Amino acid sequence: MPERHALLSPSRAHRWLECTPSVRLEEMFPDKTSEYAEEGTVAHKVAEIAALSATEQISEHGYNDLLSMLKKNKWYTPDMLEDCTAYAELIRDKWLALKEKTGDATVMIEAEIGFEKWVPEGFGTADCLILADGFMEVIDFKYGKGKRVDAFENPQMRIYTLGAYETYGLVYDVEHITMTIFQPRISNGVTSDEISIDELLTWGETYVKPRAKLAFEGKGDFKPSAETCKFCKAKASCKARAEENLKAFDEGPDVFLLSPEEAGKLLERASDIEAWLKDLENYVQSSLLSGAKVPGWKIVEGRSNRAFSDPDKVVETLLERGIPEACIYKPRELITLTQMEKDFGKKAVAEMLGGLIVKPAGAPKLAPESDKRPEYTPTDEIIKKFEEE
Template structure:
């Protein structure tokens, strides 16, 4: 890395909370992640991140095969490869090729760029370095396509910071001064394909009004900490004081309710529910961080590490156990049917639906209280049907 240059990851998380960048290790940590191609995170790559990297590599290989620039997709060294990964990367490639055909029908000279690294100069020696999954461009159009392999929350392409960074870095590919720009996120695990359009003028306005100020604040360690759902991706989340203060404010609100009335009202409970998920996540992060520090030799005042009285038992030699079981006259093995999830992973969703869907029964789940913004349909208790007024025209 050249002296005087600062590199930020394209994920966009630092834009949401600029001072958290230095709290997590700053530019040096990001540079190390970039140099090791670790997805621009901090520290050791998790199993989920490793699986995501393999999804992207396989998807890129398959695209190159379809475009005729590679003979075959490599799978031998993929640790997480299964029928599900094969199927979902095919779904991703199908959608990318559909976009290619759409562009080809309207413009003969279609170019496709797959997993090409880029470097975008934001301002004042601050650069953003990354790797876009797929870019399809003509002289007048620009498609930025991103694969999301996770099955967590739905990801939207609308004003997505990461996608807009990719678009800014790719503007020079188009000869037209005002190309048609489309951002597309493909999330096969959730059957989510999100597409949003943005103009060059809107993109440049976002750069000037949001990206550049956030980049300067991030490098300087300035700006305000912002606590939110994005905190779950931040390595500094257990020790972030802003997050702790928000959780303490939550606890204070609980104490205030207890002081004003011996019994919480429905409004009181609603107010507490608004923050309880964040509080539970914060408590887990604190306990995990303290345990890890204690394991590293740090003394946690008032706490100590202990070994559970009864650890899990396991045999030291499988063959010796088999021999002993035969002498005892028993069979040491048992056959267990794979779970529906395991079979789906083994054969893929399409074959699973074809061969096994009619053989599945689902246990009834207990109702769960969630915010009204949750996309799932509302469950109404049976007693509501008895309480509602019956019209003379209703059939009972």
């Protein structure tokens, strides 16, 4: 995978398209890596070679050599290989289906694309492109498991698609475009969206182009929200975000008790407050730990729990005193399904225990109206339970 990164990268498009000054503000902060990012990089490399092998672009021998090198990485797991193999199989099936339909189809893994026509210095790498006469599909592999990323109206996917169309689309006279996200660690994690060439190009010209220009120049209005600020490097010290969160308290209720409608409105306006306070806390704490003074705050020693210094000696002593083992050890407990899948692999667990796995209905959970899940209709029993609490 190329190591170059565009300033206005597709992966951050959801932020710079909304909050255009964020890109230049973020330049003031160092790049940080996380364990999730390191794991994601390894998974992308495994996915890349699995896809190359499944589409006959590297030999079995070459694949095994590359895989054995990746297996030495601390983030590699058999589960990762299983997920990446499923991604490769999806690509192969789509490629073969399109080949059958059109007579010829090309699949490109880690395809370099350019979208400078709409985004200054815009370039990137699409995980997978499948091209055939009149057709194009852009597939993105996502290894995150915290948050579902849906392909529907996804700006990152659309910018990849603009780049793919600009770079290869004319050769194939593309008319039909599909964008697919493959996110194996999220249930039902394969989502797709379609867009016409006209709609895509209009979106690029009328929405992306002017906003990318503003973003590149560091101009435009700050647009703080829980979504845009979540991964912004400026999130802890950004004044626009602080002001937006404090606004939630501007219009105080004029009666003593909040109605459910007023509570709902407050929740909506305060959706970023919890995350913002956590970011402020981390910011002040890391400033103090690096030696800065922050009036009103200091670092103290946190709580700690007592522990046995020598667990084997503890067992020996208790047994000598005649205390039975059953009173010393925790009762035997079945490991969780997730742990089992980690230990034996998802496929093996599904084969052995598929008929014994159930997914009970989830407990009712508050969600904003924009949430894609269908509305839950509570049973009388659940309403009664909530009223009792």
